[in-house]
Amino acid sequence: MSGVLAFQLYDWRYFFAELVAGFTIGSLYALIALGYTMVYGVLKLLNFAHGDVYMVGAFIGWFVLNALGSPLKPVLPLVPLLALAFAAAMAGCSVLGVLIERFAYRPLRQAPRIAPLITALGVSFFLEQTGVLLWGATPRTYDTYDLRKGELFGSLTAGNFSIAYVQIFAFLASALLMIALSLFVWRTRTGKAMRAVSVDPEAASMMGIDVDRVISVTFLLGSALAGAAGVMTGLIYQNLNPYMGFGAGLKAFTAAVVGGIGNIGGAMIGGLLIGLVETFTAGYLSSQFQDLIVFSALVIFMLFRPTGLRGTPLLQKV
């Protein structure tokens, strides 16, 4: 029993809850999508491994929270603990991202286009299976409920509507990170270099820009955002496993494509859009066929708007 007939059964409270859920997951998708889109901008590479970097970030957060804030031996109070978890996950993922770029993609700079794509598939699979090997396939949760007496997991209630603090937190934190990234890209010298490389790497290198360094910085920033998204996922959804990177990565990658791959603002809009569409599809149409509907809609969308919402038309130069 779902679909159109059931529409009037749901009230505004349900709609609001769906809206909040959509925005929450959408902001996470947007954070991950930024990594995809930035890498595509500078390297013209679909970095399939990015979703698995996000998975590693979630696990790093788990290790920090478990070591310093487990219910039995709380070491740190809430705010420094969370800050530390985020810092560790972002730093760890940055290192991972830079290493992946340095050792897997850099040797293939001059190779045919299909070569780095296949390597990206291999890296993604390798990271996922390494996760299974090191941490096992059983899902883990961030064990933080007892310790915090629910102070982070309570809800802000106004009349019939309620929204969990952790969701507000995730939304604000993602917004903050995205603003920081925009400032970096549009206001700093390195950001300018990044934009230059994404327009034309060869010309940029002739202007004295160290292209390799810019690419490393791009991977560093994108992976750090993915790490932050990983910790937020752990906090909100309380479900970590080595396979989480593939699904989330695919959705985020979709968000980047919808927004116009290579376009940073587009990735943010695309992420929110995919999150909302996905949540409302599951809530109002069919939760079983959520992926089928979302991805079919995307295939049709790409038929009519190949470069995404904010993408520039494809121009090929020789």
Added chain:
Amino acid sequence: MSAPAPTPGAEPATSPQIGVDEWVRRSGERIVGPAGALGALRRAAERTPWYVLLAVFVGLVSAIPELTSNQYIIGVAADTMLYVLLAVGLNVAVGWAGLLDLGYIAFYGFAAYLYAELSSGHYNLHWPTWQSVPLVIAATILLGFVLALPSRRLSGDYLAIVTLFFLEIFNNFTNNGYAWNWLGFGATHNITGGPTGLTNVDPFRVFGHELTNRPTDYLWVATGGFAVIAVLLTFVNRSRTGRAWRALRDDPLAAELMGMPVKWLMLLAVAVGAGVAGFAGTVNAAYYQGVFPTTFYFPLLITIYVMAILGGAGSLGGVAVGAIVVNVLLEVLRTPNHARWVFYAAVLIGLLAKVRPWRLLAGVLAGLVAFGVVVNQVVGAVWPRGVHGAIAMGPTSFTTHGFFATCLRHWLVLPAHTYEASNYQIGNYAFVLTIALVLACTAATGWKRWVLLVPTIWGAALAWETTLIEQAPTVRPLLLGVILIVLMATRPAGLFGKTRVEVV
């Protein structure tokens, strides 16, 4: 006085004819072939006409059931031939046309499911094989066309995106298709059987004869199908279309400027690949007498990619060899006792092939032995329990009394109780350490690389003996990922492919 004008006819006889470009004429000399035994094997294979090779291969494979009655070996051979078919089909899109077709496994699954719907008790349809198989293949080819259509207007990357979406859609549909209700607009149907799949699928019926003798019959079906497809694909590869595909792969823009119908060629490559996958899908459904959604997903896609690329995407024979090598390797890794030897053999062969001159090789080997023994002694002196562990796997006669096991125990550091209660801590640390050492090895140059190689191999052996050997289900896919990364970085042309010389 001016210099004497060159007299006509005085040019050396070796100069190229008019209209023949010197660089192009000599391009053959610049193609770098693999050296050593592998290169000799490839050159021998190149001298033999392709139909002789194909006939010998098909004859050998078909003779397997006559040579052995071991059902396990025949079963592995049948599986391998199925993989060979899949890899050869993937080669059309990936190797020849240079397109990243990530929905390939969905075509395979689509065909398997369609065959299962048409010839099982699910809808009580029992179509004869000679009707259902051609129909399924035609439907899969059509699906390939339709799916590649959206990416027609787009650059190459979008084909990867659209086909990946299709794989997701297909997986979602097969897993949940037991309750398909037209998204709430219609009654609920059970189309795909959901996670348990469709079972009791009819076997093939050929000339009134049911193929129920399971591995043997399907080994022959797959081999016969491979022979037909290999002949067809060889002709396609040598045709105008085949040349156009390769031009498209090497430079899409140049191909388009030359007036080639690039978009049409892309569609055609995906569709032809899908057709081969379609045939393989019907064989799969009839062979296993059932279809299951977990089969047709990402791990299988990666496996097929590794097969196509290891052998050398672009060369039909190379791809077939790649599929055989990978599947036999994965099969051997299933049994820890055999897996152990794979590792040491691979290390030895790798060292023999790559470390020249022999003095360096001897140095590395001696360093390897010395390093392990010294570390073992040092750890033993500091922490006696640290070296008291046994070897994880194998018969007791091997792990406690065997000569090789004794050597290993005095070479590696195996703490006591390492393996109790599935405690893989030591192995996990060794694994992470090995990855770090491998990366360091890659980054180092000159003598530092050879020095780093010693602890790297030792660490890998430690990780292998303490954890990897016991966790075959994880290690097999892990290894596929490693093969992809390493191969693309070192030998993108695969074992048998030709290394291309880039013209800038």
